[in-house]
Amino acid sequence: MTAYKDRSKEELLQEKSQLEAQYKEFQGKGLKLDMSRGKPSAAQLDLSMGMMDVLDSFTDLKCEAGIDCRNYGVMDGIPEAKRLLGELIEVPADNIIIYGNSSLNVMFDVVSHAFTHGIMGMTPWHKLDKVKFLCPVPGYDRHFAITEYFGVEMINVPMTPQGPDMDLVEKLVSEDEAIKGIWCVPKYSNPQGYTYSDETVRRFAALKPAAKDFRIFWDNAYNVHHLYDEPQDVILELLSECEKAGNPDMVYKFSSTSKISFPGSGVAAISASKANLDDLRTHLTIQTIGHDKLNQLRHVRYFKDIHGIETQMKKHAEILRPKFEAVLEILDRELGDLEIGTWTKPHGGYFISFEALDGCAKAIVAKAKEAGVVMTGAGATYPYKKDPHDSNIRIAPSFPPIDELVQATELFVLCVKLVSVDKLLENM
Amino acid sequence: MTAYKDRSKEELLQEKSQLEAQYKEFQGKGLKLDMSRGKPSAAQLDLSMGMMDVLDSFTDLKCEAGIDCRNYGVMDGIPEAKRLLGELIEVPADNIIIYGNSSLNVMFDVVSHAFTHGIMGMTPWHKLDKVKFLCPVPGYDRHFAITEYFGVEMINVPMTPQGPDMDLVEKLVSEDEAIKGIWCVPKYSNPQGYTYSDETVRRFAALKPAAKDFRIFWDNAYNVHHLYDEPQDVILELLSECEKAGNPDMVYKFSSTSKISFPGSGVAAISASKANLDDLRTHLTIQTIGHDKLNQLRHVRYFKDIHGIETQMKKHAEILRPKFEAVLEILDRELGDLEIGTWTKPHGGYFISFEALDGCAKAIVAKAKEAGVVMTGAGATYPYKKDPHDSNIRIAPSFPPIDELVQATELFVLCVKLVSVDKLLENM
Incomplete structure (x- = not known):
């Protein structure tokens, strides 16, 4: 794929019309997905259910x-x-x-x-x-x-x-x-x-x-x-x-x-x-x-002791890892060569950080929301909610089930493309 | 019993020597009792043990x-x-x-x-x-x-x-x-x-x-x-x-x-x-x-709902009531006619308030402590721990088992008498 910045106006306009068609399709699905907060999923919470049994009425x-x-x-x-x-x-x-x-x-x-x-x-x-x-x-x-x-x-x-x-x-x-x-x-x-x-x-x-x-x-x-x-x-x-x-x-x-x-x-x-x-x-x-x-x-x-915690964290990782990898696979596949964003590939934690082109983050988050996917508000990662470049978006893969996460990420990359195309066209 | 204030110096001195003998006896017992804080007793805590069972790993x-x-x-x-x-x-x-x-x-x-x-x-x-x-x-x-x-x-x-x-x-x-x-x-x-x-x-x-x-x-x-x-x-x-x-x-x-x-x-x-x-x-x-x-x-x-709470509180009362009554019985019996203190007879809550003669509270609490019974610090019931009359003592009957509570209260009334006799003798 050719980087967007190396495409002609005509090529970008053609890309835009394809993207808009895809976006319309997404809007028709009536999605209601949330990639906004670093909450564990229900499957992760299930890992600790044994904790509800350790104290009972016979316990010292x-x-x-x-x-x-x-x-x-x-x-x-x-x-x-x-x-x-x-x-x-x-x-x-x-x-x-x-x-x-x-x-x-x-x-x-x-x-x-x-x-x-x-x-x-x-x-x-x-x-x-x-x-x-x-x-x-x-x-x-x-x-x-x-x-x-x-x-x-x-x-x-x-x-x-x-x-x-x-x-x-x-x-x-x-x-x-x-x-x-x-x-x-x-x-x-x-x-x-x-x-x-x-x-x-x-x-x-x-x-x-x-x-x-x-x-x-x-x-x-x-x-x-x-x-x-x-x-x-x-x-x-x-x-x-x-x-x-x-x-x-x-x-x-x-x-x-x-x-x-x-x-x-x-x-x-x-x-x-x-x-x-x-x-x-x-x-x-x-x-x-x-x-x-x-x-x-x-x-x-x-x-x-700490070994008990470490064992538990391995189980959390087994649930979280495929989610992170699914998001990263889509980002790589869809945005890998386009030069309209960069992202982190962490070894742990709860988030992936996405850097869009300057001035695009708010528009991307708004566009995702219009099609039913809630992201962390653009700017939230900065004091006073003011991202000076309007470029950072926090992706939180932990909470949604993986099929929803995949849908949400597919929509997200589509929104990144759409907003980036618009941005590049604006400056032509 | 004649009120202390109506007794002669000789009578008070005689009373004092009897009280001191009793106090020495108490000191010999090596008591370690606590009537200081409004804590429920172990028996009261046992009432709620069922709470440890209501959520388990199968609960929604x-x-x-x-x-x-x-x-x-x-x-x-x-x-x-x-x-x-x-x-x-x-x-x-x-x-x-x-x-x-x-x-x-x-x-x-x-x-x-x-x-x-x-x-x-x-x-x-x-x-x-x-x-x-x-x-x-x-x-x-x-x-x-x-x-x-x-x-x-x-x-x-x-x-x-x-x-x-x-x-x-x-x-x-x-x-x-x-x-x-x-x-x-x-x-x-x-x-x-x-x-x-x-x-x-x-x-x-x-x-x-x-x-x-x-x-x-x-x-x-x-x-x-x-x-x-x-x-x-x-x-x-x-x-x-x-x-x-x-x-x-x-x-x-x-x-x-x-x-x-x-x-x-x-x-x-x-x-x-x-x-x-x-x-x-x-x-x-x-x-x-x-x-x-x-x-x-x-x-x-x-x-x-509130009915569940009310039922629970009746069970608490069954444990607390005999303790309050035991303290009040001793106060009545030992101090009833002596005119060296007054006390409240509450219908609920966690405390009995004792008013000693002016200037006696600190000395009473100190004397009780010397014989192994911890009371709430005199003055604690006032801002800045300053009781202007040095007269108020808070009695907390809830925590000790009843036999310990009886011992502690017997010592307490003895300390009240001792300190009051001293006070009256001082002013003679």
């Missing part, structure tokens, strides 16, 4: 510390849950606080805490004229929503396959005391599926921020969410790297079992230095008497 | 709206949970948002939201020079801890058996725009077990606060927590009273199933006007993707 509901998990108490998590999540997050159990069902909620609360009370006794952010966060882009919309909600000025930092542009990160954080944080999804990043290189992690650990209360918000959401037995991405553990670099307090690591067991009924955790955790505990001790220990117990009794 | 985990409760979504609660908690809170399901496992956490978040973003678009409290709360005293230490944590100035308002001194409440809220809230446990209050009268509730509903963002924080924690089939306290429903009085937005009602099912693994909720709930939803939609819907489903499938 004491944790290993001898505490009755049915009652009040144990503010920061039962020991075995700290150990399990510690294994997942790759830090000692002592560096863990277990929270409720949502790591997003933990991130929100940590930001809120920084605004109302300050981090480790430093000035509460609400007393500052300006608070800024660095936002590797494209990134996760719900991170950006938190900082936007608190009036934080968000600064785009371009992503590369090795992680954020660290020259820029180093320069900005060392120069500007108003920069208090950076949002990171370091492994199988949302949406590109990139994993930060060892050098990137070490440069993070060695940052010299102007602000003493600068923190790296390290949302390691996809640490064990591989698609393949081989290759699997590996990432350096940041908390210990920060310790080695003399910056032990510079990072909050977030994690949860949401996409391991049941989204919304999992267990979330934060890991950080003892000083940071003590600071968060002063907040937590006012905020709650304790999180749901029975659900912590349920998770530990079901998974037992 | 869709809620009645057809949504898979295992997956993400449904930010403010599944319909049947709203209905159940609505029945519990005595408001329509539409006036409910379901949260996570802790109503204390909801209260904290609502206060935090008011500080960072303001209520219903009004000025965020962190921008105000001064924020004040009214605190009916004695009251619940964890309420006071939240407002203290946010730097709120807390103003004591005396409790009466009909509720807070409403003359004072009306006067203060109408005069001072800095007063933004009042903490209330309106039924079987913590610690006195008082229930607000109809007149009190109506006067609350008719308040004319100077601050438009004044809210009544109505923590109806013990609404169905009766000790007896008869008498049971009844309270007017405040949200509808506020509507009638033209103040629909003036109240947040909080509730949870913590002391109905499992503390820490229950379901919490807020009820308020639609305008207030919409305001909270704008916050919630940034904070979380949703709370634990499987636990919501577990509660609804187990209790079914």
Whole structure:
């Protein structure tokens, strides 16, 4: 196939009329498909149904510390849950606080805490004229929503396959005391599926921020969410790297079992230095008497240890891998030579990131929607929903059954072609 | 028995030496008892063990709206949970948002939201020079801890058996725009077990606060927590009273199933006007993707409706009632005529409130502790832990088995006598 940019006007017009006919056909099908959010499919949820049986009315509901998990108490998590999540997050159990069902909620609360009370006794952010966060882009919309909600000025930092542009990160954080944080999804990043290189992690650990209360918000959401037995991405553990670099307090690591067991009924955790955790505990001790220990117990009794989690993740991968491969096969087949888009081929995580021609993303998403396929809103992967090039589209292959996913992707590539043809014709 | 105040110095000295001998005997027993917190006992927790069986790996985990409760979504609660908690809170399901496992956490978040973003678009409290709360005293230490944590100035308002001194409440809220809230446990209050009268509730509903963002924080924690089939306290429903009085937005009602099912693994909720709930939803939609819907489903499938909850509460009462009666019997028997203390005789809730002679509470609690019985810290029932009369002690009969409770109470009355004798001798 000849690249669109090398075709004549006449050829493009002919292509357009064919594409429009195909699009009309799709519209006639009355599709109602959703490729918008990173939700596990029903088949994936079925993998964890055994978890509903591990606690029953005959079960001893004491944790290993001898505490009755049915009652009040144990503010920061039962020991075995700290150990399990510690294994997942790759830090000692002592560096863990277990929270409720949502790591997003933990991130929100940590930001809120920084605004109302300050981090480790430093000035509460609400007393500052300006608070800024660095936002590797494209990134996760719900991170950006938190900082936007608190009036934080968000600064785009371009992503590369090795992680954020660290020259820029180093320069900005060392120069500007108003920069208090950076949002990171370091492994199988949302949406590109990139994993930060060892050098990137070490440069993070060695940052010299102007602000003493600068923190790296390290949302390691996809640490064990591989698609393949081989290759699997590996990432350096940041908390210990920060310790080695003399910056032990510079990072909050977030994690949860949401996409391991049941989204919304999992267990979330934060890991950080003892000083940071003590600071968060002063907040937590006012905020709650304790999180749901029975659900912590349920998770530990079901998974037992990291090997139990890894086995589960292989089963998830068996369901997810064909979906990713189906999407990638269609993208390759239909767009491979056309030079109207590029896309990532991640080894794990929940997303494929698509880069359309500049100025085309919104139109593509709108066109897909008109024919019954909901994509993540164009722009969602950027702070303030403003993609400066209007080019990035997040593809979420996990939720639909594979036959629907194939249909949705076929429509998607058709929309990419249509909008791209229009764009090229416009400029002729 | 002659009242202590009517005894001669010699008689008091003789009494003192007898009491000291008894105290020494207690010390020899090596007791380790806890009457400090309002925790259900193991026997009460056993009542809900059936809840561990209602969801298993063969259960259909869709809620009645057809949504898979295992997956993400449904930010403010599944319909049947709203209905159940609505029945519990005595408001329509539409006036409910379901949260996570802790109503204390909801209260904290609502206060935090008011500080960072303001209520219903009004000025965020962190921008105000001064924020004040009214605190009916004695009251619940964890309420006071939240407002203290946010730097709120807390103003004591005396409790009466009909509720807070409403003359004072009306006067203060109408005069001072800095007063933004009042903490209330309106039924079987913590610690006195008082229930607000109809007149009190109506006067609350008719308040004319100077601050438009004044809210009544109505923590109806013990609404169905009766000790007896008869008498049971009844309270007017405040949200509808506020509507009638033209103040629909003036109240947040909080509730949870913590002391109905499992503390820490229950379901919490807020009820308020639609305008207030919409305001909270704008916050919630940034904070979380949703709370634990499987636990919501577990509660609804187990209790079914308010009748299921009421049946459960009768079983709780059968366990709690003998404990309250045992404590009251000892207080009556040992202190009945001595005029060195008064105490409440509640029809429900989790506490008995004891008023010692002025200046004696701390010494009594310390003396009990020395002999191995932990009471709620003296002062805890007041803001800043400062009981101006050093007289109030909260007794929590729920947790210990009854034989331990009897021992602990026998020691408690002994400590009351000892400290009171000392006090009277001091003043002779």
